[in-house]
Every structure is written in structure tokens, then in C-alpha cells.
Amino acid sequence: MRCLVSILFILLLMTGMSSCRRTAAPVHYEVPVEAEDSLDADTLPEESSEMRELEASLNLDRVFDDFMYAFVRSPRLQRERVHYPLPVVTADSLQDTLVRYLDCASEFGFMMGDFYTLLFSHPSQMEESKSADEETVRVERINLHEMQVRSFDFERRHGKWMLIGLEDKGVGQSDCADFLEFYAHFSTDSLFQSRHLARRLRFSMLDPEDDNIYVEGTITAQQWFSFCPDVPSGIISNVRYGQTFLPDHMVLQKCGIANGMQETFTFDQKGGRWLLTSYEN
Numbered sequence: 001m002r003c004l005v006s007i008l009f010i011l012l013l014m015t016g017m018s019s020c021r022r023t024a025a026p027v028h029y030e031v032p033v034e035a036e037d038s039l040d041a042d043t044l045p046e047e048s049s050e051m052r053e054l055e056a057s058l059n060l061d062r063v064f065d066d067f068m069y070a071f072v073r074s075p076r077l078q079r080e081r082v083h084y085p086l087p088v089v090t091a092d093s094l095q096d097t098l099v100r101y102l103d104c105a106s107e108f109g110f111m112m113g114d115f116y117t118l119l120f121s122h123p124s125q126m127e128e129s130k131s132a133d134e135e136t137v138r139v140e141r142i143n144l145h146e147m148q149v150r151s152f153d154f155e156r157r158h159g160k161w162m163l164i165g166l167e168d169k170g171v172g173q174s175d176c177a178d179f180l181e182f183y184a185h186f187s188t189d190s191l192f193q194s195r196h197l198a199r200r201l202r203f204s205m206l207d208p209e210d211d212n213i214y215v216e217g218t219i220t221a222q223q224w225f226s227f228c229p230d231v232p233s234g235i236i237s238n239v240r241y242g243q244t245f246l247p248d249h250m251v252l253q254k255c256g257i258a259n260g261m262q263e264t265f266t267f268d269q270k271g272g273r274w275l276l277t278s279y280e281n
Contacts, residue, residue: 060161062132064154064241067161068139069257071104072111078104082163091169099166107152110141110235115261117236119176120251125243137161138240144184145234147171176238179250179267182274187233190225193276197221202266202278229263229281250274 060067060077071077085098110116120126139152151167171180185192200218207213232254248269255262266278 061156061159064134064137064161064239068111068154068239071161072108075105081161083157086163087165089165089167091173102163102166107141107150110237111139113257114259115232115254115256117232117238118253118255119179119238119245120243120253121246121249122243123251125241126251126253131241134241136242140238140240142171142180142236142238143234144171144180144187144236147181147184149174176245176250178247178269179245179274183252183267186274186276187231193231194221194225196273196275197224198268198275198277201276204278204280206281224279229279231265 060070071081082102082104085100086102087096088099089096118126135156137154139154141150141152143149147170149169149171151169152163153165153167154161155164156162157164171177171184174180182196186196187193200220201224202216203219204214204216207215232252250267252265252267253262254265262281264278264280265276266280267274268277269275
């Protein structure tokens with residue numbers, strides 16, 4: 001990334017900036033109905049000393065993000081923090097399915113990569129992820145290939161975060177359907193992407209010569225493709241802390257896991273067309 005940033009920085013100096021200042025057809029998930037837990041305590045993997053130390057260092061039930069980071073990595077928490085039988089709501093069924101065992105390691109694999117993604121419509125909503133006041137949080141696995149969303153509902157019960165339910169639906173039933181349908185193409189089709197960039201795209205990045213200083217300005221579509229940051233695609237995530245979404249403005253935040261990396265892609269709908277209007281790194 002540092003090499004890519006340096007290339008862009010040189011391009012910006014050569015071409016000039018207008019302003020510069022420092023400062024993943026619907027697919028049905030297969031889940032067992034009233035299935036018995038096929039694992040007993042003796043067959044489950046032991047928790048590593050590193051995992052126990054991590055849990056001890058975090059206040060797991062205060063800020064949800066700290067709990068989630070440990071939950072997706074800890075077999076013990078996955079056994080203790082799922083309220084069985086777990087109801088599964090599907091859009092095409094009038095009756096919930098009850099699940100007595102959930103393979104959490106597999107279900108939450110999408111949260112085990114180098115980063116996760118969040119969706120917002122207003123900068124103030126970004127601070128909600130750091131709040132200790134939330135009592136219910138929904139984690140979404142958004143499959144842009146199959147256009148399906150699986151939601152995991154967590155609730156703080158008796159002071160402890162618990163997974164209490166699942167919901168499956170198509171992307172078209174999401175309150176972010178219009179944006180997600182657009183973004184599925186934007187993230188995988190470079191020609192489509194080139195047609196959905198603002199003519200002058202706002203840009204903010206760390207100065208390659210000084211990590212304490214930001215360089216801000218505007219770039220063209222040609223400059224965007226010169227360094228082309230990795231746009232999240234395939235299966236992405238969203239964590240709903242209570243935020244609501246506007247029909248014409250969306251912020252996708254790419255957050256590094258345990259490395260402090262953060263990239264922000266801002267999209268606006270203008271004249272019925274979504275455009276990437278701003279990028280921050």
C-alpha cells in the first residue's frame with residue numbers, strides 16, 4: 001500500500017490538484033431443523049492460552065466490537081454465547097426454523113479476514129460502533145455473488161452478549177437494496193466502475209513522507225485507476241448498531257482487524273446514478 005500511495009502522490013504533483021492542503025437467483029441456506037448437537041465437550045478444540053489472554057484483556061460485554069472480535073475466534077465463547085434453540089427466519093417461510101447447533105467457525109468465517117466492512121449514511125453514526133450503550137446489534141453477511149443476506153442478531157442479556165436469532169433474505173429485501181445492487185457491479189466490473197466515478201473525486205491520504213500529515217485534494221478517474229485501491233467485493237459485512245440509511249448517500253468503511261487500517265469510500269446518488277465521490281485512507 002505504501003508503494004501505491006507513493007505512486008499516486010507523484011501523479012498528484014505532476015498533474016496538479018484543484019485544491020490541496022495538508023492537514024457477495026436467491027440461494028437457500030441449508031440448516032438442520034431441530035438438529036441435535038453432534039459434538040460433545042470432549043471433541044471440541046481446547047482454547048489456546050493466547051485466546052484466554054485475549055479474552056481477559058478485553059471487556060467483552062461492554063463494547064460490542066470487543067466481544068465480536070473474541071467471539072469469532074473463541075470456541076468457548078461460541079459454545080457459551082449462543083441461545084439455543086436458535087430461531088431462523090426466512091423471507092419465504094411463515095414459520096421459524098429452530099436450530100440446536102450452529103457451526104459458528106464456518107458461519108463467521110467472513111469476519112476472520114484482514115478486514116471487515118461497515119455501512120453508514122452519516123459520519124455521526126460511525127461513533128455508535130464505539131458506544132457501550134447498545135443492547136441489540138445485528139451483524140450481516142452480505143453475499144454479493146448470490147445476492148443473499150444472512151443476519152445474526154445479538155442481544156445483551158443479563159449483562160452478557162448472546163446470539164439469539166438468524167434471518168435469511170435476498171438483497172432485494174434489504175433497506176440498502178438499491179445501493180447493494182449497484183455496489184455488486186461496481187466492485188467487480190472495472191468498466192462499470194469507471195462510469196460511476198465523480199469527475200473530480202475528493203481524495204485524502206497520509207503524506208508518504210510524514211505519517212502525521214494528510215494530503216487532501218481531488219483526482220480524476222484516470223488517476224484513480226493508476227493506483228486503484230482494493231475495493232471490497234464478494235462477501236462483505238455490515239454491523240448495524242442502530243444506524244438508518246439515506247436513499248442517496250452511503251459510506252462504506254473498510255476496517256483492518258488488529259492493524260489500525262481504515263479506508264472510507266463515500267457514494268452519492270445523483271440523477272438516479274450512484275457515484276463514488278470521495279475516498280479516504
